[in-house]
Amino acid sequence: DIITAIDGVPVRRFEDLVGYLVTDAAPGQEVTLTIRRDGKSMDVPVTLGERPGQAGPVLTxxxxxxxxxxxxxxxxxxxxxxxxxxxxxxxxxxxxxxxxxxxxxxxxxxxxxxxxxxxxxxxxxxxxxxxxxxx
CATH class of the missing domain: 3.10.450 (Nuclear Transport Factor 2; Chain: A,)
Incomplete structure (x- = not known):
């Protein structure tokens, strides 16, 4: 799978995804990842959480x-x-x-x-x- 967008915001590099998570998202928030799988685009809803000992949200x-x-x-x-x-x-x-x-x-x-x-x-x-x- 390749993540191509988060909540409609394009993701071209890993840093784009991390930047969005740090600045525009919060733990407990549901976001929509747009992924490309086998050449097809699909939206996957995920809920963000905090990882112990590390600042910022992660998928959970x-x-x-x-x-x-x-x-x-x-x-x-x-x-x-x-x-x-x-x-x-x-x-x-x-x-x-x-x-x-x-x-x-x-x-x-x-x-x-x-x-x-x-x-x-x-x-x-x-x-x-x-x-x-x-x-």
């Missing part, structure tokens, strides 16, 4: 409390299905321990029947979705 779902691998997979699957991140049914689910900016995470990979992979990073201590991308 509601925090759940401390989570294990099975719960992280459930959170990631819910996000992928709710936001239509993958093109077909999920065929494989895998969670591995990781770290992002000093925070322990579950790195969840969801692979659909067409081979598309959604990588969703979930905080171990809160269940918060810290990042996601689809390839």
């Amino acid at each position: 779902t509601e925090a759940k409390g401390a989570v294990n691998a099975r719960e992280a997979i459930a959170i990631a699957t819910d996000l992928a299905e709710k936001d239509n991140l993958l093109q077909s049914s999920i065929a494989q689910k895998l969670a591995t321990p990781g770290e992002l900016d000093g925070q322990e995470t579950w790195n969840v990979e969801l692979t659909d029947e067409d081979g598309n992979v959604a990588t969703i990073i979930v905080a171990k201590d809160s269940g918060e979705v810290l990042q996601f991308e689809v390839k």
Whole structure:
């Protein structure tokens, strides 16, 4: 996926996205990302949240409390299905321990029947979705 706009504002570089999030958005606000997937443009609504220990909003779902691998997979699957991140049914689910900016995470990979992979990073201590991308 390639992010091409946020709330209708063009995104040409990563800095454009970060700049918008810092200056024009706030935690708890819903924004619309326009993405290009397989040559097609689509709008994806996301809710912004704050990442612990870091200023500024990030993409998130509601925090759940401390989570294990099975719960992280459930959170990631819910996000992928709710936001239509993958093109077909999920065929494989895998969670591995990781770290992002000093925070322990579950790195969840969801692979659909067409081979598309959604990588969703979930905080171990809160269940918060810290990042996601689809390839």
